[in-house]
Amino acid sequence: MLPKRIDRAVVKARIGEYADSERSLEDRAAIYQELIGFVPPRIEARLSVTGALDPALVDLQEKMREHAMYPKCFDVKTAQLMLFGMLLMDMSDAAVLHGIAARRAGATWEEMQAVVSLCFLFRGLSAANRGAELLANIAEHEARQDTQAKG
Structure with a gap:
């Protein structure tokens, strides 16, 4: 049903550690936990990989996602x-x-x-x-x- 989970230890060792100094990886993942009950594997990969290589982009992506996914006019x-x-x-x-x-x-x-x-x-x-x-x-x-x- 869902894609294979990434190995975060391998990502950290080979690509780098999550580098956003403003928001932790756990904080970023929390909205997905609340919405779906878990962090989907591809989202976990994006947060971990892009969060290590370009944390500013993850921040922009997440701000856009939040803005579009939670419009005030819809529950x-x-x-x-x-x-x-x-x-x-x-x-x-x-x-x-x-x-x-x-x-x-x-x-x-x-x-x-x-x-x-x-x-x-x-x-x-x-x-x-x-x-x-x-x-x-x-x-x-x-x-x-x-x-x-x-x-």
Whole structure:
């Protein structure tokens, strides 16, 4: 479901240590933890690698992401549902992350399916099939999280 995690020790040894003196790597990762429940592997890679080589760029990227992803006119659930649909239309593997975020923000399964159905109208059966697969994968992810939380 998700790409392979990076080895942060190898990044640190070969590329360099995270170098932003204003915000720690953990601080940067916290928004993803809150939104999705974990830091996705590609985001972890960007924060670690670019954070070592060009921390000013990471700061700019994160400011732009925050500004665009949290508009004042939409609540988090609505923004995440829209992102889930946009990424599903592109058949992007990042759609699952925004689907997880939408669920964590309170989206129901019916709302998630409605987004998949809207994608179907303009993208066809491939979006319907992929959307159903993503919803099933998100349900499995939630079940694993519940099992881990219980003990």
